[in-house]
Amino acid sequence: MVSYYWKLIVKTILIFLTGLITTSGYCQIDGSEPNNFPEIRIYISKNQLSNLRHNQNKLILSHPTLIVNHDTANVKEIHTRGKTTLQFKRKSFSVELDKSITIHQSGKKIHVKKFNLLNLSMDKNLWRNRWSFLCMDQFGLFPLFNSFCKIWINDEPQGIYLIVEKPQQLQGRLQSPYMLRRGLNHNVEDEYFNKNEKELAKKYKKQFQSIYSSDFSRPPDSLAARLHRIINLDMYFQFLAFNYLIMNGDYSDEVFFYIEPTKNWFEIVPWDYDDILRPIPHEGRSERNLEFTKHKLFSLEESMDRTIAGNKTLYEQYEKVLKALLFSLDAAQLESASYKVLRELEQLSEDDSMANTSLFLDVHPFDIQQAKEDILISLDYILKRREWILSQLK
Numbered sequence: 001m002v003s004y005y006w007k008l009i010v011k012t013i014l015i016f017l018t019g020l021i022t023t024s025g026y027c028q029i030d031g032s033e034p035n036n037f038p039e040i041r042i043y044i045s046k047n048q049l050s051n052l053r054h055n056q057n058k059l060i061l062s063h064p065t066l067i068v069n070h071d072t073a074n075v076k077e078i079h080t081r082g083k084t085t086l087q088f089k090r091k092s093f094s095v096e097l098d099k100s101i102t103i104h105q106s107g108k109k110i111h112v113k114k115f116n117l118l119n120l121s122m123d124k125n126l127w128r129n130r131w132s133f134l135c136m137d138q139f140g141l142f143p144l145f146n147s148f149c150k151i152w153i154n155d156e157p158q159g160i161y162l163i164v165e166k167p168q169q170l171q172g173r174l175q176s177p178y179m180l181r182r183g184l185n186h187n188v189e190d191e192y193f194n195k196n197e198k199e200l201a202k203k204y205k206k207q208f209q210s211i212y213s214s215d216f217s218r219p220p221d222s223l224a225a226r227l228h229r230i231i232n233l234d235m236y237f238q239f240l241a242f243n244y245l246i247m248n249g250d251y252s253d254e255v256f257f258y259i260e261p262t263k264n265w266f267e268i269v270p271w272d273y274d275d276i277l278r279p280i281p282h283e284g285r286s287e288r289n290l291e292f293t294k295h296k297l298f299s300l301e302e303s304m305d306r307t308i309a310g311n312k313t314l315y316e317q318y319e320k321v322l323k324a325l326l327f328s329l330d331a332a333q334l335e336s337a338s339y340k341v342l343r344e345l346e347q348l349s350e351d352d353s354m355a356n357t358s359l360f361l362d363v364h365p366f367d368i369q370q371a372k373e374d375i376l377i378s379l380d381y382i383l384k385r386r387e388w389i390l391s392q393l394k
Contacts, residue, residue, distance in 0.1 A: 037348065038103055038149040038163055040117065041067040042078070042093075049154055052080070053089045066095070074098040085121055088362045090158055093117040094166075103147075110145050114166040117151060119159070123274035124360055125371040127341045129162055132246065132273035134337040139328050141238050142270060144170060148344055150354050159358035160348050160366065167256045167269045168192055178204035179258035186212055186303065189253070204259055208266060211304060220313035227314070231257075231266040237321035239270055240305060244298045244322065245329075245386060249278030252302035277378055296322060296389065323393045331383055338379040345371050 043065040044052070052059060060079040065072065074097055080086060081094040093116065100113040120126050126148075136142035145165040151158040171179045171192060178201055183189030188208065193201040211230055227233055243251050254272040259265070275282075281299035292300060292309045296319065300306045308314045349355045349368035358366040 041152045056086050068101050073101050088121045090119045092119045114169040116164050118162040125374045128276050129273045131337050131341045138333050157353040157357045160354050171258050176258045181256050184253045220311050224313040237318045241322040241325045244296050246276045247278050249275040250282050342375050
């Protein structure tokens with residue numbers, strides 16, 4: 001009987017603590033301090049500002065001044081970025097500096113020289129990208145610095161943005177000789193390499209293309225062994241597994257491949273997670289439904305993914321990685337990421353000028369209550385989906 005009452009008391013305390021986490025502001029019971037979000041101010045001419053708001057083409061800012069947390073940065077270039085998001089008044093920006101700036105956050109010093117400022121105009125309730133990046137960081141798939149931040153242009157508030165270190169900076173940190181961005185139909189959309197090493201770049205581009213020129217009629221074990229020499233397949237399997245768990249609607253052309261210099265194979269950095277929890281993928285649904293309805297891959301738009309689904313050895317290896325990822329990214333980790341993002345958004349929403357100018361699709365201002373409901377409902381769904389997938393893998 002005593003044991004029963006102790007269990008009841010502990011359960012009551014846990015429910016109480018969970019309520020504190022999900023309903024309170026950023027002053028948490030764990031004693032953590034409020035986040036010091038980067039505050040970024042950009043100054044340009046009035047004519048440029050008008051052009052920036054109404055121009056839907058990429059635009060290089062002329063002689064901009066960039067101030068990060070009261071420190072003036074040495075700007076090499078700032079230009080607008082994106083495709084669909086260029087149509088919005090609040091633009092996303094690509095920033096490259098002549099010299100790194102230091103951002104102090106959570107007791108750490110982060111040095112950034114190349115980064116993007118994402119307007120989150122298509123990230124409903126602002127949480128999906130940040131949450132996904134935090135989750136992927138748990139198993140080493142997203143090593144890029146990222147944080148919510150506040151932005152002003154000519155002292156006019158622009159809203160809540162996400163600052164994200166560019167993959168190019170990771171490439172430099174790892175001394176990788178080559179990186180590419182995969183586009184639709186596995187085209188090489190962009191390449192990043194030392195311009196004095198064009199022949200080496202050609203070699204690595206051919207190495208990437210050889211993934212798709214493989215003889216798929218080879219025996220399953222032989223094909224799998226060949227692909228393992230070209231690319232870190234376990235890392236790629238993690239990418240597919242996470243996208244399956246969170247039902248990412250668009251990912252085949254949202255990934256960078258870079259050469260890991262010690263292994264001389266490709267590793268990856270995923271990108272763009274504002275389109276998760278989709279009932280169906282944007283593309284690749286018909287291919288999946290044609291042959292692979294029982295396979296645990298969310299989209300089969302990409303031919304490499306179809307190869308994995310159709311190759312017995314590769315698919316068995318993928319399912320092992322999927323199961324390991326679900327054990328690694330357990331309920332505690334998923335909840336931790338959700339509550340962290342919620343705390344951050346609560347703190348940011350206290351600044352009305354930032355909340356009111358953070359417009360979803362250029363129309364709807366940020367509402368913290370809607371965000372809370374969205375995050376908690378989504379968390380509950382993902383936790384149940386995780387359990388369902390694990391039950392299927394048994």
